[in-house]
Amino acid sequence: MSRIALVDDDRNILTSVAMTLEAEGFEVETYNDGQSAFEAFSRRMPDMAVLDIKMPRMDGMDLLQRMRQKTSIPVIFLTSKDDEIDEVLGLRMGADDYVKKPFSQRLLVERIRALLRRQEAINTGEAAATEETRMMERGALRMDPLRHSVTWKGKEVALTVTEFLLLQALAQRPGFVKSRDQLMDVAYDDQVYVDDRTIDSHIKRLRKKMRSVDDTFSAIETLYGIGYRYNEE
Amino acid sequence: MSRIALVDDDRNILTSVAMTLEAEGFEVETYNDGQSAFEAFSRRMPDMAVLDIKMPRMDGMDLLQRMRQKTSIPVIFLTSKDDEIDEVLGLRMGADDYVKKPFSQRLLVERIRALLRRQEAINTGEAAATEETRMMERGALRMDPLRHSVTWKGKEVALTVTEFLLLQALAQRPGFVKSRDQLMDVAYDDQVYVDDRTIDSHIKRLRKKMRSVDDTFSAIETLYGIGYRYNEE
DNA sequence: CCCTTAAAATTGCTGCTGCCTTATTGTTTT
């Protein structure tokens, strides 16, 4: 069974997440800071590591950098601020995934499983089908529901949860209209009513973000009186 | 079966809520503005009314005021801004309840049912036990989960959902400590992790709001290293 | 083709949340 190292300065995260992971059948070791984790790793390397970015003594970035000189085990970052995410994504510093705080433990477990599966596939020489199958590609749009990451015309676009859900619903069937009501159903729990114009607001912000990548083509079209439609170019 | 009048300028609310209420077995009539509702009411009065505050031609406040000259049927206001709520509460203008937008239809149905029950009890001369049974009283604190309203030392205090849940959990057992973990369980879905300090933040804001009513006594006590405790005076 | 009206886009604002930083308070050690 896989041994997972958990490094975070918040003891509450450590114990709580550790319990969850152990319940899921993983073997877990926990560390309060990068320094002590690093020392332990030099004695015995875990199968994968979950690191908080911000920590006393040695932060997640430093730790990863030093780890990478010795090993290539999968690493997941825990991040709280958006600029930290940018750093993880932008610098391509060797992290395999990241999870934004506050996070659901269910999600973290999913990610861990996904990475371990991929690792397994690599080790046995299989094609890593997991990532490919979950990706959604529609024209120049690539969405990864698991990682919650979106690429538009090759560039990473940071979407909020609501924006992501709406875009996903629209892109699911390019060329078909979706009414605001249908879009609400996707983005909200049943029974919760929000204003029609609120959907418009989210579409507005979506368009703005996509426009910042390419302002010559608008993928989300308005059907006057009906709703919205996603078009491939 | 009860006839309910629904008055709102947003057609989406009208149709959506009307459908729900009809599915719940109510007889529903809808109006786009206060003026037409008023005219209809003068012909035949419904058993109860749900009014949007802000409307063209005649707004909910005006409508209610005119209605009150003829009838005392239960009225629920739909409000979106906090100052509107203050108005409803502060002016005591004869509304029986209010629901904040965005609202869940389930909640609205609950409120309607509650008011109709109370009305029924009044008509038949029974004691209206509904409100009393659902109220929670702990010392100078009164909490009404259904209305989501809180009174501290006689004064209305506006709490957010999270604050309400935390205070409710604490006040449930005066004199007993609750750890941050326990409080998290109350306020958050299972599996979602938030920082310990975030609980502190909510407690901070709770205290601040309660302090603005009375700054000589603090009902929420800190147990160093343990958690928080609610004390009756 | 212009005018009217309805729908949608945009801008801007507010409330809630979560976390960070700094200051304070409480606890333990010496």
Add this chain to the structure above:
DNA sequence: AAAACAATAAGGCAGCAGCAATTTTAAGGG
């Protein structure tokens, strides 16, 4: 006691969501 350490409080900030107000765009009727 005083110092060292840990936990908490206070203030403040940024992201997100939802809505309102205003402007712009589209549709339909003369």
